[in-house]
Amino acid sequence: MGGRGTRAVAAVSAAAAVLTGALAGCGPMDDIGLGQSGAADGGVGKGAALGVSPLKNPDGTGPGLAPITTSGDRAEARKLIDKVRTKGRGPKTGYSRDKFGYAWADSVDGVPWGRNGCDTRNDMLKRDGRKIEYREGSNCVVISMTIYDPYTGKTLDWTKQHAAKVQIDHLVPLSYSWQMGSSRWSESKRKQIANDPLNLLPVDGSTNASKGDAGPATWLPPQRSIRCSYAVRFAQVSLKYDLPVTTADKDAMLEQCT
Structure with missing residues (x-):
């Protein structure tokens, strides 16, 4: 066959390969973060390095936390923040972590991945991690991974032997929620906010420790x-659980999206 015919066959073959790959789920869509539904790199797509914008992730099942950059999205963000109620911060009297159920319990109703046979911490590592390795014989217990920490902008290599290097942050701290009204909630509702993917983010351990139970007026991510x-x-967490924030915290939240 002549050179022109060979090139034509090659072009057709390449086009067919692209089409086959796209139909098989191997095309450009694989670059989108897919949460636990997806890819061979540990349950997320390649684009999950920076995560998903919270405006496009209202239930928290998408990975990570991507920046909000456009003026239109920032305007949408301010409208959402404007809906949050405000009140004064109450006392911490009576608070303990146990009031929100056993830490990372799977036996929680009404939240994504509740009662799926895997504890909440491992669910979050699976959601946001890449290059995940599991304990032998398990598809739940993560023993090593890499993970992008949106708070610092660093990619962390993590192993279970040094578990504290990555901690799961409650974006709305449980103690904060207690002081803002969850002290009067049912136990089941407190267990929900403690294990809801919307309120959880794996981040650098020392950075998370520096946050404590601070609201946005006194603590914000370094990045x-x-x-x-x-x-x-x-x-989003405040609105879902009808939980107010302080006036200072709401002002600080609005300022970040101005």
């Missing part, structure tokens, strides 16, 4: 580009 997204996620 400035993520602060509007952090404020939006804080607002």
Whole structure:
């Protein structure tokens, strides 16, 4: 066959390969973060390195936390934050972590991945991690991975032997929620906010420890580009659970998206 015919066959073959790959789920859509539904790199797509915008992830099942950058999205963010109620911060009297159920319990109703046979911490590592390795014989217990921390902008290599290097942050801290009204909730509702993917983010351990139970007026992620997204996620949790924030915290949240 002549050179022109060979090139024509090659072009047709390449086009067919692209079409086959796309139909098989191997095309450009694989670059979108897919949460636990997806890819061979540990349950998320390649684009999950920076995560998903909270505006496009209202239930928290998408990975990570991507920056909100456009003026239109920032306007949408401010409208959402504006809906959050405000009140004064109450006392911490009576608070304990146990009031929100056993830490990372799977036996929680009404939240994504509740009662799926895998505890909440491992669910979050699976959602946001990449290059995940599991304990032998398990598809739940993560023993190593890499993960992008939106709070610092660093990619962390993590192993279970050094578990505290990555901690799961409650964006709305449980103690904060207690002081803002969850002290009067049912136990089942407190277990929900403690295990809801919307309120959970795996991050650098030392950075999370520095946050304590602070609201956005007194603590924000070190990486400035993520602060509007952090404020939006804080607002999403507050609205879902009808939980007010302080006036100072709401002002700080709005400022991050200005």
